[in-house]
Amino acid sequence: MVFAAALAGLFLIGCRSHDFPQYPANYREFAYVTNGGSDTVSVFDVVNIRLDRQIQVGQDPTGITANPKRNEVYVVNSGNGSSNGSVSVIDTEKNAVVATIPVHRKPYFLDVSPDGHLAYVANSGSNSVSVIDLDSRREIEVVGVGEAPGLVRVTPDDRSLIVTNRLGNSISILETTASAPPQLRKVIPGCPGATDVAILPDSSKAFVACSSGHQIMAIALAQAADSNHPSRPDQLEAMLDVGRSPVHLALKPDGGELFVSNFDSNSISEIVTSTDDVGGSYLMGSNPVRGLVTPDNALLFESDFSSQDISLYSIDDGKRIAPATGGFSIHVGDGPDALAFSSTGNLLFAVDARSGDVAVIRTSSQSLFTLLPTGRQPNAIALKSFRL
Structure with missing residues (x-):
């Protein structure tokens, strides 16, 4: 065992000079994974690639999001269905829960405003x-929406939800302003099982996955008049036919193309x-469920939930490709789902929902580096990097 541990240490040191960046002494980066079956969040040290700790949060944690402006992450605790849920605030410098904010029934996901001051939580069981307010750490408004809201996204210009x-x-679609609570601006029907949302970087358009059908809804978002364009309201622009059960949308960082995970068609669709x-x-x-595009807009990593694999799609070549190390895909744990890149892009983290672990993949060699244990039923991931 001592020999094996020493050999593993030499392997890690040998790989680091070729595949891993050199971090300054005050640099920290952590990956946070919600464990719905353990009521915990697993914290992984990205610099040293190890499990750092398990943090106890509320009941049935689901969504998790990092604040872009402060060293905090927020965990949505869905609760048991009959009682209200909550949001746990984790201080990433301490890696400890520093506040718990009550919300309403069956919250699942949240998003944070670009300035880091506000969070928005979709309460599925309360239709709200x-x-x-993240400064005072309390709920300040509740806005009614449609039935069973699952996801809320803030536009990059911070004008719409x-x-x-x-x-x-x-x-x-809700209007957001600094001087007033969000107001309902538009309701667009006709999207069966509406789930995921992708918003273009210029906030001009949103795409929505209609997961109970086989279409993507393209919505032109309202814009105020300027010297070059007249004003325009929110409007349905197109219904796009894709595969069966589109469940996730992966947008290229440049916004030029969108990739749809068609769960029941075992395919992806590409949208201009x-x-x-x-x-x-x-x-x-089998059953692609989540996609993530590399920062250079060149490659799509796709979680195949029932294949225990991560597939690769070359955007430039327009085809599925084999990993650099051979084979047809990257073999990981059971039920790969949520994906996230490290801040430098050298590592990809894939949450394996069934086997209860996180696969760490080297993006340069497109190969599995290691598997790290989580709690029971891991489901979502967020990364946060900072300097002390």
């Missing part, structure tokens, strides 16, 4: 969105965002 109403088969054209569909592994 909670507005949280896009809410997907899963059972209401609709989208609620400027023209709303479906460029084509491509077979992946």
Whole structure:
């Protein structure tokens, strides 16, 4: 055992000079994974690639999001269904819960405003969105939306909230201003099982996955008049046919193309965002559930939930490709789902929902580096980097 540990240490040191950046002494980066079956969050040290600790949070934690402006992450605790849920605030410098904020029934996901002052929580069991003041750490407003809101997203310009109403088969668009609480601006029906949202970097358009069907909804978002353009309201722009059960949308960082995970078609669809054209569909592994595009816009990593694999799709070549190390995909744990890159992009973390671990993949060699244990039923991941 001592020999094996020493050999593993030499392997890590040998790899670090080639595949891992050199971090300054005061640099910290952590990955946070919610464990719905353990009521915990697993904290992973990204610099040293190890499990740092388990943090006890509320009941049935689901969504998790990092604050872009302060060293905090927020965990949505969905509760048992009959009682209200809550949001746990984790101080990433201490890696400890420093506050718990009550919300409403069955919250699942949240998003944070670009300035880091507000959080928005979709309360699925209460048909509402909670507005949280992150400075005072309390709920300040509750806004009614459609039936069973599952996801809320803030536009990059901080002017709109896009809410997907899963059972209401609709989208609620809320207006956000600094001087007033969010106001309902538009409801767009006709999206069965509305789930995921992708918003273009310039906030001009949103795409919504209608997961109970086979379409993506393209929505042109309201814009005020300027010297170059007249004003325009929110409006449905197109319904795009893709594969069966589109469950996730992966947008290129440059916003030019969107990749749809078609769960029941074992495929991805490629959408040109400027023209709303479906460029084509491509077979992946079994039940693709989540995609993530590399920062250079060149490669899509795709979680194949029932294949225990991560598939690779070359955007430039327009086809699925084999990993650099051989084979047809990167073999990971059971039920790969949520994905996240490290801040430098050298590592990809894949949450394996069934086997209860996180696969750490080296993006340069497209190979599995290690598996790290989580709690029971891991489901979501967020990363936060900072300097002390």
